[in-house]
Amino acid sequence: MTYFVQTRTTISGVSTALGAAILFCLILLPFFAGRGLIQDMFTILTMLVLAQLWNLLAGYGGLVSIGQQAFVGMGAYTLFGVVILGGVDPVAATLCSGLGALVIAVPTAFFAFRLNGAYFAIGTWVIAEVVRLLVAQWKVLGGGTGTSLPRDATGNMWFVDGIKALLNIKTSAARDVLAYWLALALAVATIAGIYWLLRTRRGLALAAVRDNIEAAKSVGVDAARMKWVVFLTSAFGTGLAGGLIYMQKARISPDAAFSVTDWTAYVIFIVVIGGIGTIEGPILGVLIFVVLQSLLADFGSWYLLSLGLLAIVIMLVAPRGLWGLLSERTGLHIFPVQRRLHGLGLETSEE
């Protein structure tokens, strides 16, 4: 008799096939969808990336950051800096935006890791404010009022001519399609990367640190190192997303790029409503976010107010979010990370 550990389930095999089919449709979407839908999908995908990365931080790493806007803003400003001052192509510059966010993330981690739990949250917020105020002093990039990407940079972007010819559309629409495809690639890479991380030994260590830091340390997990890994990974990805978002907008200002509402509050609500600590949660959350947005679009601040209320209610009633409720009832896991022991007549499971 032998036994073995596996994470895949029958359902996950089915859902992998389904996921591949959905991905295929999403790749082909620009061939039959209008420009408005492509722009909406771009927003959804970038919010999904931000949500997945915040979830990695808070849901798996136990690091509740309210300063994610620092990395979105820094990524975006790095893109604008490299394009405007260095004359680099905007598509190539998006890669630099991840590095730009890392430059801020290292000192941020150095300061913020001195603060525990709740104080870490406000600490990251303070640092995001400091970065915003410093960037607003950067006169070459428009100071407090912001700036736009130069027309010759946005007009001659890589791949845009090819997309124009392929889809037979105008330059501005082709730019949106390009941004959409990049966002799709980033979203897939983020989800795949997080899923991969959680299934490795590192992921197990991460879950151990989240569940009980002392016990994790006692079996040899380097908790401090895990915190750094998670924080820097999340900052890098958030910076990439920030660069991409502002490459599409082509216009930036410190108040917008470092907005706590747009880049952290919405993201937190998406994760909490969908289900914190799962990969499926943010996906479900971003869908609910979009539905609520289209329902309440005309009601201004009522939208944010109801999102906040919904998040509070969910945190109190179902702390694992809507996905948590669903998977508790049905045992459904699209991205299973639970390690199940099979064989020897055992049917136990352990996380």
Add this chain to the structure above:
Amino acid sequence: MIWVDTIAQGILLGGLYALFAAGLSLVFGIMRLVNLAHGDLIVMGAYLILVLVTLLGLSPFIAVLVAMPLMFALGWGLQKHLLNRTLGDDILPPLLVTFGLSVVLQNALLEGFSADSQRLPTDMLTTASVQIGSIALGVMPLLTFASAILVIICLNQIFYRTSLGRAFRATSDDPVTASLMGIKPNQVFAVATGIAMIIVTIAALYLGLRSNFDPNIGPARLIYAFEAVIIGGLGSLWGTLIGGIIIGVAQTVGAAINPEWQILAGHIAFLVVLLIRPRGLFPRAND
């Protein structure tokens, strides 16, 4: 001489920040809860005073007395029915619930009062100043600073001279043992948040009298309050006052050099203290 004046203004501004921070410090000290909606509650207090002033034609100083019991009741209810349910070993629920509360409050105020700047009605008192040596100090900043000191003295008296304070300290140390002695931690927490809301109301009065306010300024007040608490060291109310003064002086000195650096200088001062003394200047609590 201008520097002496700048620093004096900064010290008095620190009194305002200490008022912002005292409620936060109290709640954290007793139940280890960081209320991310603290700044928005201050702004809400300012609107409440404004409504009382406009509807009843009261002076702001009388209106604040009417607002205090209302805010106490609000804090008591908020803690009893919402925040107590989030307390526990997991830090996520209190943080996320109070963050949600912050966003809800901001948008409710925005819906109710619009984004226009408001100000409490001012009279002679708010513009008066006294001459001390060669520097002129505003009566309003002096009054704020005196109120901050008074609040801290009162809180210390409550903490160390009353049975309520004993319950506060006992619950803070060990809620389980305290409840064996007949203390109901949830009840104690509700009273503590109620008292914090009274301080919030006092802070709101001076916020509204000294400057314009709108529904969006709450988070910045939370950040100043938080910085003052951390600089002072957790659990020390006098430390919180010193923390407020450090932020205040850094801001006025920064503004004197370049108006754009005012807020930034305060944040930098905080980061420098955090770098040198990670546990604050006068640490007492062990968390």
